[in-house]
Amino acid sequence: MASPKIAIFFYSTYGTNHSVALEAKAAAEAAGAEVRLAKIPETAPQSVIDGQDAWKAQQERAADIPEATPDDVEWADGLWFSGPVRFGGQSSQVRAFIDTLGGLWGTGILVNKTITATTSAQNPNGGVENTLMNLYHAAMHWGAIPVVPGYSDEVKFEDGGNAYGYSMVGGNDLTDVQKRSIAHQSKRLVEITAKINS
Numbered sequence: 001m002a003s004p005k006i007a008i009f010f011y012s013t014y015g016t017n018h019s020v021a022l023e024a025k026a027a028a029e030a031a032g033a034e035v036r037l038a039k040i041p042e043t044a045p046q047s048v049i050d051g052q053d054a055w056k057a058q059q060e061r062a063a064d065i066p067e068a069t070p071d072d073v074e075w076a077d078g079l080w081f082s083g084p085v086r087f088g089g090q091s092s093q094v095r096a097f098i099d100t101l102g103g104l105w106g107t108g109i110l111v112n113k114t115i116t117a118t119t120s121a122q123n124p125n126g127g128v129e130n131t132l133m134n135l136y137h138a139a140m141h142w143g144a145i146p147v148v149p150g151y152s153d154e155v156k157f158e159d160g161g162n163a164y165g166y167s168m169v170g171g172n173d174l175t176d177v178q179k180r181s182i183a184h185q186s187k188r189l190v191e192i193t194a195k196i197n198s
Contacts, residue, residue: 004193006033006186007076009068011040011083011093015058016120016170020082023179024118027186028080033193036075038068040083040097068097070104078114078193079144080186081135084170085119088127089134098138111143114193116185120170124160128167136164147192153184 006028010021021037028035039062042049049055073079083094090098104110119131136146149156150163159166159181166181168174174182 002197003032003034004077004190004197005036005075006078006080006190006193007036007038007068007072008080009038009040009072009082009097011042011091011097012058012062013084013091014054014171015061016168016172017082017084017118018058018062019174020118020120020166020168020182021080023174023182024080024082024186027183028190030183031187031190033078033190036072037065038072039065040093041067043093043096070100073101073113074104074109076113077197078147078189079116079139080189081115081117083119085121085127085131089131094135098135101142105142108143110139112196113142113144114147114189114196115139115144116147116149116165116189118166118182118185120168122170124167124169128162129164132162132164132167145192145196147189149181149185149188152188153181155180155184 008021010017012018025035025037083091117132117135119128148164158177
């Protein structure tokens with residue numbers, strides 16, 4: 001059986017979701033997947049980004065990572081999305097990228113692709129569950145299959161317990177528990193994707 005192909009998409013204003021995506025990539029590769037890492041395109045004006053040192057620094061850190069395209073979604077068997085909460089939902093950048101996938105949806109090629117997601121917010125109750133559920137709502141319209149961590153590993157009782165996908169308060173370095181949680185979710189995506197595609 002061929003290795004499952006996993007596309008990891010992230011949008012990161014200050015670096016949190018970029019760090020999560022790198023952990024997810026390492027874990028997926030360790031689990032035997034072929035992985036593409038891509039950043040979701042920026043939609044904010046450059047003048048706004050230039051006015052915030054931390055935002056500009058993150059843009060520079062991710063400069064060498066290719067931008068996500070619908071071709072990456074078509075290529076993949078499984079999808080990982082990571083992006084921040086904005087006012088209780090997905091950031092406009094993530095939503096804009098999802099809105100480019102109508103053509104693929106129309107062909108039926110998104111049916112039976114697996115999908116999982118992670119997010120971050122300014123505080124633990126900043127809308128993380130709603131943001132993940134909203135992403136899965138879109139995926140269900142595609143006929144894709146959400147692969148959530150649930151409480152399938154003890155780490156979920158240590159990491160804050162978001163059953164829909166890993167979530168964290170942004171702006172902090174990842175702890176060992178957080179890295180284990182991300183790795184578990186990534187490995188689970190690879191394993192379920194492999195089973196579906198066997």
